[in-house]
Amino acid sequence: xxxxxxxxxxxxxxxxxxxxxxxxxxxxxxxxxxxxxxxxxxxxxxxxxxxxxxxxxxxxxxxxxxxxxxxxxxxxxxxxxxxxxxxxxxxxxxxxxxxxxxxxxxxxxxxxxxxxxxxxxxxxxxxxxxxxxxxxxxxxxxxxxxxxxxxxxxxxxxxxxxxxxxxxxxxxxxxxxxxxxxxxxxxxxxxxxxxxxxxxxxxxxxxxxxxxxxxxxxxxxxxxxxxxxxxxxxxxxxxxxxxxxxx
Amino acid sequence: xxxxxxxxxxxxxxxxxxxxxxxxxxxxxxxxxxxxxxxxxxxxxxxxxxxxxxxxxxxxxxxxxxxxxxxxxxxxxxxxxxxxxxxxxxxxxxxxxxxxxxxxxxxxxxxxxxxxxxxxxxxxxxxxxxxxxxxxxxxxxxxxxxxxxxxxxxxxxxxxxxxxxxxxxxxxxxxxxxxxxxxxxxxxxxxxxxxxxxxxxxxxxxxxxxxxxxxxxxxxxxxxxxxxxxxxxxxxxxxxxxxxxxxxxxxxxxxxxxxxxxxxxxxxxxxxxxxxxxxxxxxxxxxxxxxxxxxxxxxxxxxxxxxxxxxxxxxxxxxxxxxxxxxxxxxxxxxxxxxxxxxxxxxxxxxxxxxxxxxxxxxxxxxxxxxxxxxxxxxxxxxxxxxxxxxxxxxxxxxxxxxxxx
Numbered sequence: 001x002x003x004x005x006x007x008x009x010x011x012x013x014x015x016x017x018x019x020x021x022x023x024x025x026x027x028x029x030x031x032x033x034x035x036x037x038x039x040x041x042x043x044x045x046x047x048x049x050x051x052x053x054x055x056x057x058x059x060x061x062x063x064x065x066x067x068x069x070x071x072x073x074x075x076x077x078x079x080x081x082x083x084x085x086x087x088x089x090x091x092x093x094x095x096x097x098x099x100x101x102x103x104x105x106x107x108x109x110x111x112x113x114x115x116x117x118x119x120x121x122x123x124x125x126x127x128x129x130x131x132x133x134x135x136x137x138x139x140x141x142x143x144x145x146x147x148x149x150x151x152x153x154x155x156x157x158x159x160x161x162x163x164x165x166x167x168x169x170x171x172x173x174x175x176x177x178x179x180x181x182x183x184x185x186x187x188x189x190x191x192x193x194x195x196x197x198x199x200x201x202x203x204x205x206x207x208x209x210x211x212x213x214x215x216x217x218x219x220x221x222x223x224x225x226x227x228x229x230x231x232x233x234x235x236x237x238x239x240x241x242x243x244x245x246x247x
Numbered sequence: 248x249x250x251x252x253x254x255x256x257x258x259x260x261x262x263x264x265x266x267x268x269x270x271x272x273x274x275x276x277x278x279x280x281x282x283x284x285x286x287x288x289x290x291x292x293x294x295x296x297x298x299x300x301x302x303x304x305x306x307x308x309x310x311x312x313x314x315x316x317x318x319x320x321x322x323x324x325x326x327x328x329x330x331x332x333x334x335x336x337x338x339x340x341x342x343x344x345x346x347x348x349x350x351x352x353x354x355x356x357x358x359x360x361x362x363x364x365x366x367x368x369x370x371x372x373x374x375x376x377x378x379x380x381x382x383x384x385x386x387x388x389x390x391x392x393x394x395x396x397x398x399x400x401x402x403x404x405x406x407x408x409x410x411x412x413x414x415x416x417x418x419x420x421x422x423x424x425x426x427x428x429x430x431x432x433x434x435x436x437x438x439x440x441x442x443x444x445x446x447x448x449x450x451x452x453x454x455x456x457x458x459x460x461x462x463x464x465x466x467x468x469x470x471x472x473x474x475x476x477x478x479x480x481x482x483x484x485x486x487x488x489x490x491x492x493x494x495x496x497x498x499x500x501x502x503x504x505x506x507x508x509x510x511x512x513x514x515x516x517x518x519x520x521x522x523x524x525x526x527x528x529x530x531x532x533x534x535x536x537x538x539x540x541x542x543x544x545x546x547x548x549x550x551x552x553x554x555x556x557x558x559x560x561x562x563x564x565x566x567x568x569x570x571x572x573x574x575x576x577x578x579x580x581x582x583x584x585x586x587x588x589x590x591x592x593x594x595x596x597x598x599x600x601x602x603x604x605x606x607x608x609x610x611x612x613x614x615x616x617x618x619x620x621x622x623x624x625x626x627x628x629x630x631x632x633x634x635x636x637x638x639x640x641x642x643x644x645x646x647x648x649x650x651x652x653x
Contacts (some may be wrong), residue, residue: 058646085567086569097559113255120251
């Protein structure tokens, strides 16, 4: 296998709610290697959102260490964390989080505005290339409200890819979509995985998890299951639905 | 993040919500437009008040011979005979700040026309006198330099004199009035000027060439007084200094010795004018600045609401790598751009309003460059000042809760 992209060691996160301490994470350790497609599962309250926030460098652990692409986030300042998010992480959210009244191309360009190393000229080219990768080369000038839910999520994926991150973090990325569109999006993720992208996919739907290569299951802030799974093809699942419809 | 990107982001954010942007700008537009309009209307009315007041002769200078003491007895004001033709000529020739100068010799006479008679003082002056004292002709002409040279027996009379002598309404022009025994021809009638500040009738006046009065009436070769006007009221003091210098050298007065003449300017009048106009400008500026503050608070209000409304956007920007500083600068930049563009539109509107007002009120159209530059600076400061708090609020958001915000 390839190198370690992500490594968490005995991660703990304690929130103080009123006078009580709430332990959201109680010593979580795992490693994600380059080219893996990991699903992180768990019911609500299991700590998966807290874990995702820490993996996404939006939050810092109370104890334990987190190393992303060889950089430990301990002792990093807020600004350094921001830069890290910009260069190494691509977020895909459940509700897309696209800027309204802004074209798909401009939405995808957005992360590059916060990256001084990318000159203005290159920005458009890279955004267009990312949109082409998700199959939206004909929709570049469309506003979000002119796109379907699936297309909006594709724009969001293109935005996550544009800075060429070491890992894609998807948070319930199919949560707002119907089954058919969910499978289309999963098929896109599988394509990206084929091309060598590392993906961590948070979900609570077991059938979505079957499209990944490894499953990490959380309960009450601890890992209760971490195993490779028998990966299904999203494209085949999609074909099966289409067949059903024709009958 | 570099400034170019920042400005691009701010501008595209403003464009994304054109209606909100326009409404926010409206506050600043009205604020700046009223500042510009108020200041230029203020300055225009200041100018017209000034010209009104200077018609009272605020730039007039009076030169009188000094009091004379003879054997310890004060002989009264203007009792010496120190002012003469030579002084008149050199003041006319050698000054920069003196616009006009006229001598005056007075002689009290009984005026007779037909069965009517009227007693008043006859003033011998030069043709410049009308301009200096702001008299205007109602009819006929003023006597000329030629009349002065030839001691011509002509005169210009005031309205009170007309009323007293020409009781059955005939036209006085061309008629001959007797001054004691000497007949003089009326060639002009002055427009009525009313009473002066001391309640004296300014229309009870007869003007004649000063040479006529000197040679034909009194047999003297000095003047009772000189009247001069400075080029402007501000230059009255300079003009007075020039005249002092000329007269001292003409009269051969040694350094340290006292003048043998008195010079009086209209200082009191001038200081009244400047205090009135100063008060007016301050008042208008105060009113206008209130509307500017209201406009600024409008910006703060909208920016503050905007920050809450755009919480998700802020969360997203932070998630994709915006530093807190980037967020703060973006919002600050938006409010500065808002107020600057609003300011430019406001300046244009203000100029249009003051142009229309000047036409309606028949006042001069004054463009105050100071007001324009100042309001532009105030705009930028307003943007920064009122944008600061909302921008800080945006930058201090926690990205996780901002992303979850519904």
